[in-house]
Amino acid sequence: MATATALAGGLTLGGGLPAALAAPHPAPRQSGRPRPRVLGHDLSTLQQLEDVGKHFSDHGRVLPAEQIVAHHGATFIRERLWVQPPIPYNDLPHILTMAHRIKAAGLHFLLDFHYSDFWADPSHQTTPQSWQGQDLATLAQTVYDYTRSVLGALARQGTLPEMVQTGNEVTAGMLWPQGQIYVNGTERWPQFATLLKAAIAAVRDTSRSIEVMVHIDRGGDNAGSRYFFDHILAQGVDFDVIGLSYYPWWHGPLSALQANLNDLAPRYGKDLVVVETAYPWTLTDGDSEPNIVNAQTPLLPGYPPTPEGQLAYIRTVRAIVEGVPQGRGRGLVYWESAWIPGVGWEPGAGDAWDNMTLFDRQGRALPSIRCYQ
Secondary structure (H helix, E strand, O other): OHHHHHHHOOOOOOOOOOHHHOOOOOOOOOOOOOOOOEEEEEOOOHHHHHHOOOOEEEOOEEEOHHHHHHHOOOOEEEEEEOOOOOOOOOOHHHHHHHHHHHHHOOOEEEEEEOOOOOOOEOOEOEOOHHHOOOOHHHHHHHHHHHHHHHHHHHHHOOOOOOEEEEOOOOOOEOOEOOOEOEEOOEEOHHHHHHHHHHHHHHHHHHOOOOEEEEEEOOOOOHHHHHHHHHHHHHOOOOOOEEEEEOOHHHHOOHHHHHHHHHHHHHHHOOEEEEEEEOOOOOOOOOOOOOOOOOOOOOOOOOOOOOHHHHHHHHHHHHHHHHOOHHHOEEEEEEOOOOOOOOOOOOOOOOOOOOOOOOEOOOOEEOHHHHHHO
């Protein structure tokens, strides 16, 4: 594509998009600026659960879930953002409300832009309906403007995130088809990088204090992780933190996670966060929706599907991250700690994650809530 070639070659885009997209400029790091440790929980379904009457408690005391996890050592809350979702949640109004709650609980905020109307992952990176049909340059401008708009709204209420993910599990690209990497036997890294740079430029232009994470799903795959980050760095992508998903039944044993993290940190000189992980506390099902992890799922030897096994798993992952060379292991985020039965993963469906939470089916904190203490 002529447009993609021009962008990759360093031409300035029209329409007000910063020239920074064509000429990467690593953000100057402030010497001595503290880097908060990431001991996080993704609570993206919390508001939806609360609206159907679910509540959470710790030793009999009913409290908002973010306050419970803060009491038990959490430092970050992660929230996903969809553009125009099919359900009225994980949209900007709900993010604005949740950002206030996160800050009120004394926690840091990690904002996860999906750049989609619904779930984005390595198999699904659907361009929002209202953005479809745009050429690459126009779509890059749209990504920049949207990202600036969201962060501007958060800035106006004094709740800017400390860290931003510019895309969710973008292993195979984002905003398909324009930003899809692997197409008919070819690899389209310049096109993907154009969109990723647009998102990052919007974060940088909002505030240099916000750390930018690029997130893929290759927690136990060192070769795959190297391949991805080598390529985006070759395209001049400027970011701060490597984010990885790690679920052992998909991504291999703990030894593979450890080997990958220990290689990536010195190779790239960047901090790493296991930004998604989880483990079952039971193999029973809390509703009619079949669980993703069940009796047929290969679990880790020595980590039974009990609250104690779950706690041991999280503490082991934390120890692996904290042992990363050069102090580059920043932490981890437990994915959907509070997704108890009550709402589903899509309209009309049930909860396929109810045995992976850190709360029981009545919203009572499990012993594994102490994972960060």
